[in-house]
Amino acid sequence: MIRLFKHYIPHAVVLLWLVDVLLLAAANETSWRLRAQQIDIDPAPIADRLIAHGAFAAVISLSMVAVGVYGAEALRSMRFAAARLLVAISLGVIALSFVDFLVGGQNYWRSTLAYSMGFAIVLLIVNRLLLGSFVGTTAFRRRVLVLGAGERAQRLRQLGERIESGFVIVGYVGMSDTAPAVIEEAIQRSAINNLTRYVENLGVSEVVLALEERRNALPLKDLLRIKTTGVHVNEFSSFLERETGRVDLDTVNPSWLIFSDGFSSGRAISSAAKRVFDITVSLLLLTVTAPVILLFALLVKIDSKGPAFYRQPRVGLFGEHFDVIKLRSMRTDAEAAGAQWASKDDPRVTRIGRFIRKVRIDELPQAWTVLKGEMSFVGPRPERPEFVSDLEQQLRYYAERHMVKPGITGWAQINYPYGASIEDSRHKLEYDLYYAKNYTPFLDFLIILQTLRVVLWSEGAR
Structure with a gap:
C-alpha cells in the first residue's frame, strides 16, 4: 500500500x-x-x-x-x-x-x-x-508471513482472500506447540531451523504477528533478526487498521492507542484551515440552498402537524451538549414512549420525511450549526445524550470519539451502512476512531468527495 x-x-x-x-x-x-x-x-x-x-x-x-x-x-x-x-x-x-x-x-x-x-x-x-x-494477481500484492495459527491468523486469511486485498499470505507459522491450530497447514516454529532464512526463501516483504496470547510469548530474537534484514514487521492491530481503515475493538488495548502512530497534536494549521473551510462552505451552502430549505419546510408543514424544524440535543466536542437543527421528518409524537433508534421502514417517518431523509435534504439546516462552530462538515456523527451514556458503558473507547468535533458526514458514514443498534454503533465507532487517529485535510477531502456516492445511491439513508 x-x-x-x-x-x-x-x-x-x-x-x-x-x-x-x-x-x-x-x-x-x-x-x-x-x-x-x-x-x-x-x-x-x-x-x-x-x-x-x-x-x-x-x-x-x-x-x-x-x-x-x-x-x-x-x-x-x-x-x-x-x-x-x-x-x-x-x-x-x-x-x-x-x-x-x-x-x-x-x-x-x-x-x-x-x-x-x-x-x-x-x-x-x-x-x-x-x-x-x-x-488482482499476486504481482501487486505484498507477500506476508503470519506468525500464528489461531483465530487471528484465520481473520487475516479471510481478509487476504478479498479481491481488493493488498496482500497475499504465503505461509503461517505456529508459534506454540501446545495451542490448538485453526490454520491446519501452519508449520510449527520448532520445525523451522532458521526463521530469518525461511522468510528470505519465501520472498516475504512483511511479517505480521498474530499471536493469541502475547504475554511471555513474543519471539523477540526472531523478530529482531527479521527486522534487521529489511523485512517489515507489523503487529496484528496495526495491520488490521491499515488494511481495513478502522480500529479493531476486539484486539486493541490502551497501550496500543497510546504508543501507536496517530492522534497528533500538531494540528493547529489543519484545524484553522478546516474552520475556514467550514465557515466559507456553510455560508455558501445556506445561501444557495435557502430556497430548497424553505420549500421543503413548507411541504413538511402541509404534510403533517407540527413545526417544520426540530431541535435535538447531541453530544459534541469534549462531551459538550449542543442542539442540532434539522427539517422534521417524523411525527411530533415519534418519541412519546422515550428515545429510540430509527429502524428500517420506520412507521414514525412521514411521507415527505421519507423523501427528505433519502436524499439528505433534512440535513441541510445543520450548515447553521457548522457556521456556529458546534459541528464541522466532516467528523463523527453526533449522538444523543440518552444513547451516549449507554454506549459509553457498553463500548470501550466510545468517549474518545468526542475528542474531535462532530460532523455532518464522516468516515463511518461513507464506509458503513446506517446503523441503529449497539452492534452497529460498535462498528461505526471503529471507523470513528480511525478518523480521530488519522485525521488530515486529505482524509477530509476524500470523505467529502465520497459523500456524493452515499447521497446518489441513498446508502445508509433510513
Whole structure:
C-alpha cells in the first residue's frame, strides 16, 4: 500500500487510477482531433491543449472517486464498475460544461465533450477488462508471513482472500506447540531451523504477528533478526487498521492507542484551515440552498402537524451538549414512549420525511450549526445524550470519539451502512476512531468527495 497523508491506498488502485488519468487525457485529445478534422481546421500543437486535457482528466477522475469507481464493489464486479463509470463521466462532463459556461471559456465544445465522453467510457471499460484481472494477481500484492495459527491468523486469511486485498499470505507459522491450530497447514516454529532464512526463501516483504496470547510469548530474537534484514514487521492491530481503515475493538488495548502512530497534536494549521473551510462552505451552502430549505419546510408543514424544524440535543466536542437543527421528518409524537433508534421502514417517518431523509435534504439546516462552530462538515456523527451514556458503558473507547468535533458526514458514514443498534454503533465507532487517529485535510477531502456516492445511491439513508 501507498501511504498518503497518513491514509493507505492499495497499489492496485493507484495504478488503475494513473492509467485512467492518462486514458482520459487521450480521450480528450482524440475527440479534439476528430472534431478538427470534421470541420476542417488546424488542430494545433498538443501543447496548446495540455491544460484543458489536464482539467478534463482531473475533474472526471475526481468524479470517479466520488461515486465509488475505485471501491471494493467496483473491483469485484465489471457490471457495477461500468454503471458507476457512466454516472461519474456524465457528472464530470456536466460540471466541466457548467464551469466553462460561467467563465465564458471556449475550452470545451459540446461536440468535443460528447466525443470525449464516448471515448472515455470505452477506454476505461477496456482498461478494467485488461488491467482489472491483472491488478488482482499476486504481482501487486505484498507477500506476508503470519506468525500464528489461531483465530487471528484465520481473520487475516479471510481478509487476504478479498479481491481488493493488498496482500497475499504465503505461509503461517505456529508459534506454540501446545495451542490448538485453526490454520491446519501452519508449520510449527520448532520445525523451522532458521526463521530469518525461511522468510528470505519465501520472498516475504512483511511479517505480521498474530499471536493469541502475547504475554511471555513474543519471539523477540526472531523478530529482531527479521527486522534487521529489511523485512517489515507489523503487529496484528496495526495491520488490521491499515488494511481495513478502522480500529479493531476486539484486539486493541490502551497501550496500543497510546504508543501507536496517530492522534497528533500538531494540528493547529489543519484545524484553522478546516474552520475556514467550514465557515466559507456553510455560508455558501445556506445561501444557495435557502430556497430548497424553505420549500421543503413548507411541504413538511402541509404534510403533517407540527413545526417544520426540530431541535435535538447531541453530544459534541469534549462531551459538550449542543442542539442540532434539522427539517422534521417524523411525527411530533415519534418519541412519546422515550428515545429510540430509527429502524428500517420506520412507521414514525412521514411521507415527505421519507423523501427528505433519502436524499439528505433534512440535513441541510445543520450548515447553521457548522457556521456556529458546534459541528464541522466532516467528523463523527453526533449522538444523543440518552444513547451516549449507554454506549459509553457498553463500548470501550466510545468517549474518545468526542475528542474531535462532530460532523455532518464522516468516515463511518461513507464506509458503513446506517446503523441503529449497539452492534452497529460498535462498528461505526471503529471507523470513528480511525478518523480521530488519522485525521488530515486529505482524509477530509476524500470523505467529502465520497459523500456524493452515499447521497446518489441513498446508502445508509433510513
